[in-house]
Amino acid sequence: MDSIRPRHYNRRMSEPADIAAMTFEAALSELEQIVARLESGQAPLEASIDMYKRGAALKAHCEARLNAARLQVEQVSKGLDGAPAVEPKAFD
Numbered sequence: 001m002d003s004i005r006p007r008h009y010n011r012r013m014s015e016p017a018d019i020a021a022m023t024f025e026a027a028l029s030e031l032e033q034i035v036a037r038l039e040s041g042q043a044p045l046e047a048s049i050d051m052y053k054r055g056a057a058l059k060a061h062c063e064a065r066l067n068a069a070r071l072q073v074e075q076v077s078k079g080l081d082g083a084p085a086v087e088p089k090a091f092d
Contacts, residue, residue: 019057019061020061022058027058027065028062030054031055034051034058038052
């Protein structure tokens with residue numbers, strides 16, 4: 001983002017390089033903030049574009065974290081009794 005941020009921009013948002021280090025909960029919380037700002041329609045066009053790009057990166061990060069968690073649950077279900085599970089764990 002530019003060094004000059006719009007007045008409405010939340011300065012608590014981390015820099016793009018920090019996304020990889022964020023927890024799922026922190027990334028989801030920031031993504032929800034971005035969605036709320038974009039839905040309000042109050043942000044200038046350039047700020048909206050920057051927020052959208054960051055939101056896309058946060059969404060990808062959240063999806064990767066969820067996939068990693070799903071794989072861990074599948075591995076645990078396969079490893080407890082030593083027998084392989086036939087189907088992956090359902091997350092309904």
